[in-house]
Amino acid sequence: MGCVFFPKEVDRRALLIAGLCAVIPDADIVAFSLGIPYESPWGHRGWTHSLVFAVFLGSSAGWLFYRRQRYWLRMALWFILAVASHPLLDMLTTGGLGCALLWPFSAERLFFPVRVIRVSPLEAGAFFSTWGLKVLLSEGVWIGLPAAGLILARFFWMKIRDGFAKK
Ligand SMILES: [Zn+2]
Numbered sequence: 001m002g003c004v005f006f007p008k009e010v011d012r013r014a015l016l017i018a019g020l021c022a023v024i025p026d027a028d029i030v031a032f033s034l035g036i037p038y039e040s041p042w043g044h045r046g047w048t049h050s051l052v053f054a055v056f057l058g059s060s061a062g063w064l065f066y067r068r069q070r071y072w073l074r075m076a077l078w079f080i081l082a083v084a085s086h087p088l089l090d091m092l093t094t095g096g097l098g099c100a101l102l103w104p105f106s107a108e109r110l111f112f113p114v115r116v117i118r119v120s121p122l123e124a125g126a127f128f129s130t131w132g133l134k135v136l137l138s139e140g141v142w143i144g145l146p147a148a149g150l151i152l153a154r155f156f157w158m159k160i161r162d163g164f165a166k167k
Contacts, residue, residue: 001018001087001147002015003096003154004151004154005078009071009074013065014078015077017061017065017141018079020061021057021079021082021083022082022083022085022088023087024048024086025048025049025053025083026048028045028048029044029122029137031043032044032122036121037149038096039097039109039130041100041103041107044096044097045087045096045100046107047100049086049087049090049099050099050100050102051101052095052103052149053083053085054081054084054086054087055136057079058076058077059076059080061079062076062077062080077114088146089117089143091111092112093117093120094116094117095119097109097118098111116138117142118134118136118138119135120132121135
């Protein structure tokens with residue numbers, strides 16, 4: 001996302017922050033050890049998997065790390081999209097409950113009509129198994145390949161544009 005849509009702002013630190021933003025929604029698995037049921041809005045794939053949370057966390061990260069830059073709002077937008085990508089991709093997975101994407105306006109758990117990404121096990125231990133391997137493979141096909149394709153497409157588009165600019 002950074003390489004394709006925010007090429008001027010992309011650097012190692014920004015990629016790290018965006019990456020963290022994209023995984024933070026799953027910190028909600030602590031809800032299980034707190035006895036909060038999966039289907040609760042405060043449970044796994046609940047409030048932290050909403051667009052409101054994405055706006056809150058993404059803009060906070062943009063302000064926290066880039067407020068002294070004139071382009072901090074662009075960074076905030078990137079981080080908001082990074083957080084939002086998490087529930088949107090979860091909504092393409094084959095298992096578990098859907099995401100409370102519209103929380104706090106609706107607690108309904110949503111999936112997309114088409115679900116192609118193999119769902120990840122909830123226990124870390126189970127990830128080191130054939131299931132974990134199949135999840136990685138599935139994510140590689142449905143997330144990694146399209147992302148790589150977008151980066152390549154942008155690279156060639158820039159090459160073509162620069163070629164025209166020289167003429
Ligand atoms: Zn998740």
